[in-house]
Amino acid sequence: AQSVTQLDSQVPVFEEAPVELRCNYSSSVSVYLFWYVQYPNQGLQLLLKYLSGSTLVKGINGFEAEFNKSQTSFHLRKPSVHISDTAEYFCAVWVTGGTSYGKLTFGQGTILTVHP
Amino acid sequence: GAGVSQSPSNKVTEKGKDVELRCDPISGHTALYWYRQSLGQGLEFLIYFQGNSAPDKSGLPSDRFSAERTGGSVSTLTIQRTQQEDSAVYLCASSLYVDQPQHFGDGTRLSIL
Numbered sequence: 612a613q614s615v616t617q618l619d620s621q622v623p624v625f626e627e628a629p630v631e632l633r634c635n636y637s638s639s640v641s642v643y644l645f646w647y648v649q650y651p652n653q654g655l656q657l658l659l660k661y662l663s664g665s666t667l668v669k670g671i672n673g674f675e676a677e678f679n680k681s682q683t684s685f686h687l688r689k690p691s692v693h694i695s696d697t698a699e700y701f702c703a704v705w706v707t708g709g710t711s712y713g714k715l716t717f718g719q720g721t722i723l724t725v726h727p
Numbered sequence: 728g729a730g731v732s733q734s735p736s737n738k739v740t741e742k743g744k745d746v747e748l749r750c751d752p753i754s755g756h757t758a759l760y761w762y763r764q765s766l767g768q769g770l771e772f773l774i775y776f777q778g779n780s781a782p783d784k785s786g787l788p789s790d791r792f793s794a795e796r797t798g799g800s801v802s803t804l805t806i807q808r809t810q811q812e813d814s815a816v817y818l819c820a821s822s823l824y825v826d827q828p829q830h831f832g833d834g835t836r837l838s839i840l
Contacts, residue, residue: 643826647831652833653833654731654818654831654832654833654834655818655831656831657828657829657830660828701770705826707826712783712825713760713775713777713782713783713825714760714772714775714783714786715760715762715772715829717769717770718769719769720769720770
């Protein structure tokens with residue numbers, strides 16, 4: 612079975628500072644990787660995805676993430692955050708085969724709070 | 728274009744009652760998914776449909792939970808004899824095909840009194 616670990620439950624940061632939200636996964640089969648963002652009382656919005664190809668993927672709102680297969684990580688980064696980035700962020704994996712095919716497995720989420 | 732639509736947005740009901748939650752996926756999306764988000768359990772997969780069939784029902788927490796999808800479009804998630812532990816946000820997602828990124832609705836917040 613696959614699993615996702617988000618290493619920080621909460622990350623406080625000041626506006627215009629850089630941020631990194633960490634995600635590690637485990638899986639016995641190859642995976643696709645995703646980051647979603649959830650604003651209060653809303654559903655999940657796709658930030659970015661890694662399916663194949665270049666390990667550095669760019670998403671919306673200036674976010675990017677790097678897939679590191681050897682470290683089984685997919686950390687999310689932004690060089691300069693804004694107040695509007697305050698939200699909860701979820702890392703998720705989708706396995707490409709096996710009994711878990713079809714479902715996303717999510718980490719526990721990281722609450723990013725940007726202070727002025 | 729229109730996104731995934733879920734109704735109702737909020738539902739409050741008494742313990743023991745049955746509830747139906749509805750999901751209208753993005754037009755043309757063949758795959759549809761249900762997840763549950765609760766404070767103690769995070770985001771959990773419940774079930775997914777490819778067309779009208781549900782290859783994987785393994786995430787349904789008990790036999791009180793069922794889901795169907797008709798016409799390859801709208802889906803309903805039914806919870807019978809609701810319990811307080813069923814209180815959660817139920818999220819629906821859809822994707823063009825199973826191996827494509829999933830797009831989520833805003834969820835139904837279910838509260839069991």
